[in-house]
Amino acid sequence: MSADRTPIEDADVCVIGAGPAGALVADRLADAGRRVVVLEAGPRFDPDDRFERSERAIRPAYDLPDVWDGDPERDAHVSSNEDWFYPLNHTRVKGVGGSTLHWQGMVMRLHEDDFDSASERGVGVDWPIDYADLQPYYAEAEREIGVAGADDNPFAPPREEPHPMPAFKPSYSDGLFAEACENVEVAMHSVPNARNSETYDGRSACSGYGTCQPVCPSVAKYDATVHVERAEEKGVTVIDRAPVQYLEHDADSITAAVYATPDGEHRQEADSFVIACGGVETPRLLLLSESEQYPNGLANSSGLVGKFFMDHLFAGMGGTLEEPTRQNHVGFLTSESHQFYDDADEEVGPFKLEFFNYAGPSPVESALGGDDWGDELLERLRREYGTHVGMGALVEQLPREDSYVTLDPDRTDDRGNPVPDVHWNVGERALRTLERANEIQREILEELGAEITWQVGPENTGPAYHHMGTTRMGDDPDESVVNARLRTHDLENCWIVGSSVFPTGGAMNPTLTIAALALRAAEHVDAEL
Amino acid sequence: MELTRRDAVAALATLGVGGAAALGARNWQRDDRSDVVDDELVRNTLVAAAEVVYPSDVSGTATFVETFLEGRLERDDHARGLRETTAEFNDVSEQWHGDEFPALSQADRDRMLREVGADTAEEIPDGTLAERVRYYVVNDLLLALYSSPTGGELVGIENPQGHPGGTDTYQRGPEA
Ligand SMILES: Cc1cc2nc3c(=O)[nH]c(=O)nc-3n(C[C@H](O)[C@H](O)[C@H](O)COP(=O)(O)OP(=O)(O)OC[C@H]3O[C@@H](n4cnc5c(N)ncnc54)[C@H](O)[C@@H]3O)c2cc1C
């Protein structure tokens, strides 16, 4: 680790972005003996500050982006669709480790039909690869990340081997739900977690801090600093606070990444470039790199860079029981149901159901936010805490022309670059799917005897913080930005890893698929060097 | 319910300050920062405020607050804000009630905290006096209490958010 932010000589590969996608590619290419440099826009965070960040997560004085030092000028953005506001800076972290510093850590594989949405469900597009192509990389990704899971999910796609660690045991409230679910014939099963149920890879087991999102003060929750550090031990150079401003190129290839640093601008040359900036900054960087050859943005002959922005939508419901429910001990989930996932068709999309372990207010947060103290406060906390239950769901939205990321010419960031405009739209099928998820949630909660006090559905839904679709993968250069190996159709040495390559989103949290694709792409990058 | 030194150490561990080894290193009588306020006054102010903002059936408050505070003062930025806020707060107390905050009766202390606006203010570390009293005094005390095991238990959660209480408690039923 050094403050030398000058470019390295004779780089084989320059990776842009140090989230899980970039970190895994860098680590793999280092294994293959390649000379790799990683340029990361954000800072390298001091691990000793994690407790302070976890305090920020609890205290009302701090907003979510403050937890990981978000900077409103550096991260300026626009959300031009007033009907579907997109809170971009709540949905990402800039820094070594990327958005996994903040994530929840649910890691599941997409289902087989997710790769064939057009042929199996009659909507969206098919991916140019199938589940079988990705299956071995999924297994590898689970080992790399360290996933605690069990083989008890009858709806999951085929597996070849057990998860690297046993699943976390069900919570007390899962047990309450189980009875109700049995009566209404909904099957529950465990959740694969990127979180250590036992010591794994030299990292300790989860000790139940319960602030998992946005900070795990221990190292029990995986984040991409694991692979950044591993890559550095193998000789990879990681330069932080080095936002790439644009990519210099000729007609067929990228020649250099021009990046800013606290002490001036530099040029990093390399034989190949891997863009791993997340689903918003990746298309933005390509659009910022426009030229005479590529007047609409680099690698954008298809005109699809930034198009088809997708996120998952959240549906939820909760209330109270007349008995204790033991919530907020831990900040992660132990049960889900994927029972309805593969019923998806043209009308209703895939969705998965979640059973919360942190329903209702957390007493600490509630104490800090009130205007009472002493006995009065304690009485309130006792009244508020204790009997809540809640359910969530993730719902697929389809890729749509009217949902996109573009540059806002009228607004610039701290370096004078046009900011990203996330113009988000979700469509009727997603709204119907939210309704369907709500229906089942209501059935379960009513069976449980809950008094329902809140609902998130079509009227008040929001994004799940997964940025997908903006440089989609496909075989036809007119219909996609990268090919099935994740190389851009236009440029022979430009690769893209991340959920921006997903042609459709399914309804599973994306990062395990991002990791699997990154491991697979690393082999292709290496092979073509 | 009795607050213990263990609770304070647990609360501190949660917030990543001190740890048992660093505690006890500070000598309360030493007054080497008299330019701002002596830490004796900081301590007495926090203990006096805790008697107001903590539930009445909590005992052991003074030791708990002292132990917690030792760790808090190790964090420079926080310590500076805390010392300045305490100094200002006691000045106002002198003006309004003719005495420093710790010397007031419990009812007057409650009134004083409300008069300064700390009950309705949002906590802001570099805000107005009301916002800072809320941040450094009221909420810091509440944070310490309710992220400690004993504080959590008062509410019915023995492994509160922010406390590394392991992965057994979430699986247990209420009778266990
Ligand atoms: C609150 C929250 C909860 C989440 N929970 C889950 C979950 O449970 N399961 C799941 O699967 N996913 C979850 N996610 C999503 C997950 O975090 C992302 O899918 C994942 O981090 C994406 O990886 P990435 O490497 O593609 O991008 P990122 O992790 O976003 O990393 C991209 C990196 O690139 C850098 N960068 C951007 N532009 C430039 C530039 N021009 N030059 C240099 N560097 C640049 C950024 O600073 C950043 O560090 C969650 C996200 C959030 C915010």
Ligand code: SF4
């Ligand atoms: S509960 Fe969450 S924050 Fe706590 S140790 Fe486990 S993973 Fe980390």
